[in-house]
Amino acid sequence: AQSVAQPEDQVNVAEGNPLTVKCTYSVSGNPYLFWYVQYPNRGLQFLLKYITGDNLVKGSYGFEAEFNKSQTSFHLKKPSALVSDSALYFCAVFDSTSGTYKYIFGTGTRLKVLA
Amino acid sequence: GAVVSQHPSWVICKSGTSVKIECRSLDFQATTMFWYRQFPKQSLMLMATSNEGSKATYEQGVEKDKFLINHASLTLSTLTVTSAHPEDSSFYICSAPSGTDYQPQHFGDGTRLSIL
Numbered sequence: 001a002q003s004v005a006q007p008e009d010q011v012n013v014a015e016g017n018p019l020t021v022k023c024t025y026s027v028s029g030n031p032y033l034f035w036y037v038q039y040p041n042r043g044l045q046f047l048l049k050y051i052t053g054d055n056l057v058k059g060s061y062g063f064e065a066e067f068n069k070s071q072t073s074f075h076l077k078k079p080s081a082l083v084s085d086s087a088l089y090f091c092a093v094f095d096s097t098s099g100t101y102k103y104i105f106g107t108g109t110r111l112k113v114l115a
Numbered sequence: 116g117a118v119v120s121q122h123p124s125w126v127i128c129k130s131g132t133s134v135k136i137e138c139r140s141l142d143f144q145a146t147t148m149f150w151y152r153q154f155p156k157q158s159l160m161l162m163a164t165s166n167e168g169s170k171a172t173y174e175q176g177v178e179k180d181k182f183l184i185n186h187a188s189l190t191l192s193t194l195t196v197t198s199a200h201p202e203d204s205s206f207y208i209c210s211a212p213s214g215t216d217y218q219p220q221h222f223g224d225g226t227r228l229s230i231l
Binding site: 032034036041042043044045046049051090094100101102103104105106107108 | 119121147149157158159161164172206208210217219220221222223224225227
């Protein structure tokens with residue numbers, strides 16, 4: 001079965017420093033990977049996706065993610081963190097192995113950017 | 116961009132009441148919508164896939180008779196929590212992909228359900 005893992009429940013980073021939120025995946029076939037962000041009491045917002053092509057994917061709000069096939073990882077990154085980036089981040093994988101399709105989410109990583 | 120509207124955003128009701136939550140795609144058609152449940156400080160749990168014009172596909176462990184899903188049109192799916200009890204209190208979120216083939220999902224803002 002397709003799955004993603006987010007090994008860190010929480011990541012703390014100082015404002016202005018680079019940030020990384022980790023995600024590893026386990027899939028059969030080609031991986032189709034996504035990052036979403038959730039602010040309190042809101043739904044999720046799409047940040048970026050990897051389908052094929054360049055391993056470095058650029059997304060919304062200055063975020064990017066690096067797809068690494070050998071390490072089966074898709075880490076989310078940003079060169080300079082903002083306090084407003086503090087939120088809950090989810091990695092997800094597209095799953096069509098059951099005949100229908102759905103998206104499998106990781107457990108989420110809470111990012112705290114400290115002023 | 117694609118927008119999904121979810122209503123109501125907050126519901127407080129007595130135990131035994133049935134509650135209906137609506138999910139609408141405002142500027143695109145959605146043959147498929149997803150319903151999730153999110154517990155505090157936890158991930159999204161996929162409850163069911165709502166299919167326009169046919170029966171919903173429920174995930175293992177989700178009670179079909181408890182969580183009724185109807186997808187009567189290409190822009191509207193509803194989740195009805197029947198005879199709700201305090202353990203049904205949660206944050207429910209719907210989403211719809213704006214297309215097929217690995218398109219991002221567009222999420223509603225969620226419904227916080229509190230059963231007294």
